[in-house]
Amino acid sequence: MSIPRIFIDGDQGTTGLQIHARLQARHDLELVTLAPDRRKDERLRAQALNDCDIAILCLPDEAARQALSLLRNPDVRIIDASSAHRTHPGWAYGFPEMSADQPRLIAQASRVTNPGxxxxxxxxxxxxxxxxxxxxxxxxxxxxxxxxxxxxxxxxxxxxxxxxxxxxxxxxxxxxxxxxxxxxxxxxxxxxxxxxxxxxxxxxxxxxxxxxxxxxxxxxxxxxxxxxxxxxxxxxxxxxxxxxxxxxxxxxxxxxxxxxxxxxxxxxxxxxxxxxxxxxxxxxxxxxxLGKGAAGAAVQNLALMLGRR
CATH class of the missing domain: 3.30.360.10 (Dihydrodipicolinate Reductase; domain 2)
Structure with missing residues (x-):
């Protein structure tokens, strides 16, 4: 079984840095990053987004919407840490403790919106x-x-x-x-x-x-x-x-x-x-x-999407 590839789009922002710090020592996944001088290269971002298994968007709202427009691979799953999709239909709300059924909904979703x-x-x-x-x-x-x-x-x-x-x-x-x-x-x-x-x-x-x-x-x-x-x-x-x-x-x-x-x-x-x-x-x-209110929640949702608790 291949190791899941995780791409953090916006890993130099406050939330992105926290998520990167929580994941960088993990051996059960591959963390994909772009060099500082390449993070704004749309072609390379698009490639990273389409080549990963799960992308975590740590971007301003409009940039998060723009990142989704770059997706061509239907198998890529998304965790959006911005507020761009928090009330959108078709997105699972990433608060696992909200209901007994919420962990299953998150685990099965292709699009998860992190709570504010x-x-x-x-x-x-x-x-x-x-x-x-x-x-x-x-x-x-x-x-x-x-x-x-x-x-x-x-x-x-x-x-x-x-x-x-x-x-x-x-x-x-x-x-x-x-x-x-x-x-x-x-x-x-x-x-x-x-x-x-x-x-x-x-x-x-x-x-x-x-x-x-x-x-x-x-x-x-x-x-x-x-x-x-x-x-x-x-x-x-x-x-x-x-x-x-x-x-x-x-x-x-x-x-x-x-x-x-x-x-x-x-x-x-x-x-x-x-x-x-x-x-x-x-x-x-x-x-x-920055924990339950952002990066910690994203990592918790990632675990559910990867079939882990």
């Missing part, structure tokens, strides 16, 4: 609850999330790691037009009938995400208290290798969340916090935006 970093946390929290009827599909959701500056790509990394006088502010809220490109993805895969309000931010640290969703008990079904929400999430992710739901006793002892706690891993921790006297619940997700 922020949507990974939001969908992980919301999809099981909406599906179980514990949260109305039309709940007026506000989602707040902070990522390390690497979430802004190579340009943001360079800006934040420049001389101190030239660095951006320590904390920046963006997406103030309330039309962030992740909103349709969150709405679709969380099963929402209305788009949520999504407010993202960057902090002055390199990587790691804390995402929070605040809920009012009075707007939930009567049985949907914190214990029921937690039990639903715990059931959904029971046995999952990369998603852990903190026990209520463990989360109730916490006073703060560290967005960098899971950096360098492909893991995500979900938690439920509550103040019953005020009728308030807080759902949280912590994970590495």
């Amino acid at each position: 970093c922020y949507p990974t946390g939001a969908i992980a929290l919301l999809h099981p609850l909406v599906g179980a009827g514990l949260m109305p599909a039309d709940y007026p959701l506000d989602i707040h999330a902070m990522s390390g500056y690497s979430g802004g790509g190579r340009a943001a990394v360079q800006a934040h790691e420049a001389e101190p006088a030239a660095r951006p502010p320590a904390f920046q809220v963006y997406g103030l037009g309330l039309a962030h490109k992740h909103v349709p993805e969150i709405q679709r895969y969380a099963g929402l009938s209305l788009p949520p309000v999504f407010v993202p931010a960057y902090g002055s640290y390199r990587q790691g995400i804390v995402l929070t969703i605040a809920l009012h008990q009075r707007l939930l079904p009567p049985a949907a208290d914190a214990q029921a929400l937690h039990a639903c999430l715990a059931r959904h992710y029971a046995g999952a290798a990369h998603v852990r739901v903190l026990p209520l006793a463990e989360s109730s002892a916490l006073e703060r969340l560290d967005p960098q706690r899971l950096n360098g891993t492909n893991d995500m921790e979900l938690a439920v916090f509550a103040n019953p006297s005020r009728g308030q619940v807080l759902l949280t997700a912590v994970f590495d935006n």
Whole structure:
């Protein structure tokens, strides 16, 4: 049996570098790369794309679409780490823990779209609850999330790691037009009938995400208290290798969340916090935006497509 050939198109970007680092020591696959002076040669890129078994696109959206136009070999399978195809029909959504059937769908797909970093946390929290009827599909959701500056790509990394006088502010809220490109993805895969309000931010640290969703008990079904929400999430992710739901006793002892706690891993921790006297619940997700939010997810999907766990 031949060793699978994997081509990372865009292996010098933030996500591409991380994927390359995770795969370069592997002996069970062949990693195809182009020399720095040849990466923009369309003929050589097309050759690499058509000669591989699986191509991982780590490109801006338009460049990812352009890469697909170069494909002539119908046997080449694609993992797209951009947001170009996340809500397109015919593409498997690359969040294996989203449903019991998702690993099989990814494993059999010829086209897999990697989830966005922020949507990974939001969908992980919301999809099981909406599906179980514990949260109305039309709940007026506000989602707040902070990522390390690497979430802004190579340009943001360079800006934040420049001389101190030239660095951006320590904390920046963006997406103030309330039309962030992740909103349709969150709405679709969380099963929402209305788009949520999504407010993202960057902090002055390199990587790691804390995402929070605040809920009012009075707007939930009567049985949907914190214990029921937690039990639903715990059931959904029971046995999952990369998603852990903190026990209520463990989360109730916490006073703060560290967005960098899971950096360098492909893991995500979900938690439920509550103040019953005020009728308030807080759902949280912590994970590495370059791990479960990007490169780690791509490598996990690659394993499924290669028939490995």
